[in-house]
Amino acid sequence: MQPPPIDPWFAGFIGTLASASLAIWFVLAWRRPILSYEPRSPVPWNFVAPLVILLLVLLRVSSVVAGQEPPQPDELAGPLEMGNEILLGAATQVAMFGSLFAAVVLLSGATQRDVGLPEFADQFGRDLKIGAITWLAALLPVYGLQGLLAEAVGEKSSHPLIEMVQKEPTAPLMFVAFMAAVVVAPICEELAFRLLLQGWLEKLEDQWLGWRTAVPPQSDAPSSAATDGAAPAPIQETAATGSAVALDQSGQPPRRGLAGLPYGWTPILVSSLLFALAHLGHGPDPVALFLLAIMLGYIYQRSHDVIPSIVTHMLFNLTTLAMLAFAAARGAGAE
Numbered sequence: 001m002q003p004p005p006i007d008p009w010f011a012g013f014i015g016t017l018a019s020a021s022l023a024i025w026f027v028l029a030w031r032r033p034i035l036s037y038e039p040r041s042p043v044p045w046n047f048v049a050p051l052v053i054l055l056l057v058l059l060r061v062s063s064v065v066a067g068q069e070p071p072q073p074d075e076l077a078g079p080l081e082m083g084n085e086i087l088l089g090a091a092t093q094v095a096m097f098g099s100l101f102a103a104v105v106l107l108s109g110a111t112q113r114d115v116g117l118p119e120f121a122d123q124f125g126r127d128l129k130i131g132a133i134t135w136l137a138a139l140l141p142v143y144g145l146q147g148l149l150a151e152a153v154g155e156k157s158s159h160p161l162i163e164m165v166q167k168e169p170t171a172p173l174m175f176v177a178f179m180a181a182v183v184v185a186p187i188c189e190e191l192a193f194r195l196l197l198q199g200w201l202e203k204l205e206d207q208w209l210g211w212r213t214a215v216p217p218q219s220d221a222p223s224s225a226a227t228d229g230a231a232p233a234p235i236q237e238t239a240a241t242g243s244a245v246a247l248d249q250s251g252q253p254p255r256r257g258l259a260g261l262p263y264g265w266t267p268i269l270v271s272s273l274l275f276a277l278a279h280l281g282h283g284p285d286p287v288a289l290f291l292l293a294i295m296l297g298y299i300y301q302r303s304h305d306v307i308p309s310i311v312t313h314m315l316f317n318l319t320t321l322a323m324l325a326f327a328a329a330r331g332a333g334a335e
Helices: 008-029 048-065 078-108 121-153 160-167 171-209 265-277 285-303 307-334
Strands: 235-237 244-246
Touching: 008 121, 008 307, 048 078, 048 171, 048 265, 078 160, 078 171, 121 285, 121 307, 160 171, 160 307, 171 265, 171 285, 171 307, 265 285, 285 307
Parallel strands: none
Antiparallel strands: 235 244
């Protein structure tokens, strides 16, 4: 049986995105470093929030292993019931991660900078730019890997939201899917996996490496560096305790972190793995999403702002939804 012909407009749309992604990689290949590291104080929260996220991921993995999946599109009676199912999932995400984030901020005394939000308008513009560039860079490798895995294992993506939109591509359902996939999911997941989880893992790595140590703010004793005639080490304030963090002379972290990996990469890989496991049961998607999460974790680790990863995540999900809408519109026009 011959496969259906590929719509030339859809092929052009995909080709344009792939070309833009390839062009970004050529530009980034000439830039070293790709993104400068910005020093920060360790996050003020403890292990409780990361533990909650770990438990939620384990619950997801156990439900997939036990075959306990949410209702499938074929089991739902029309777009109204599908829309209600999507809204329920989005509301659950907001309730879980929103309450977790609010509790962390209140109990730890986290400031605007601690939670990865820009302090100035120009910084916000820079974060949007980083997010857009990362989105373009992610398109070719992530979608390419997803397509290769689908061909290799003979199984396509099976996310319920995608299947609902494919089955009933109505305007109201597309809007509900947009709010859930492009607005709610990226914000909740980036706050959970990048900010709360990866931020704490970076703090843990610093403690194990002994790189940043608390300095009592009331201590007026001269440091050994000062008594030797050398410049004192740079100091960063911590928000929750009022103590300070001693950095090296350059304000830059050590070259090597845990397990012999470059500094910061152990937190990136661990948070990315848990992010991928949270999407278990969606066909080959977790492998490709692991690659996407590494890119999201990298820009968070370098900038320590959560806006770039949220923007990247939003644009990536928007691209998937746009491709579904494009294919549905071209299919309807061909009938």
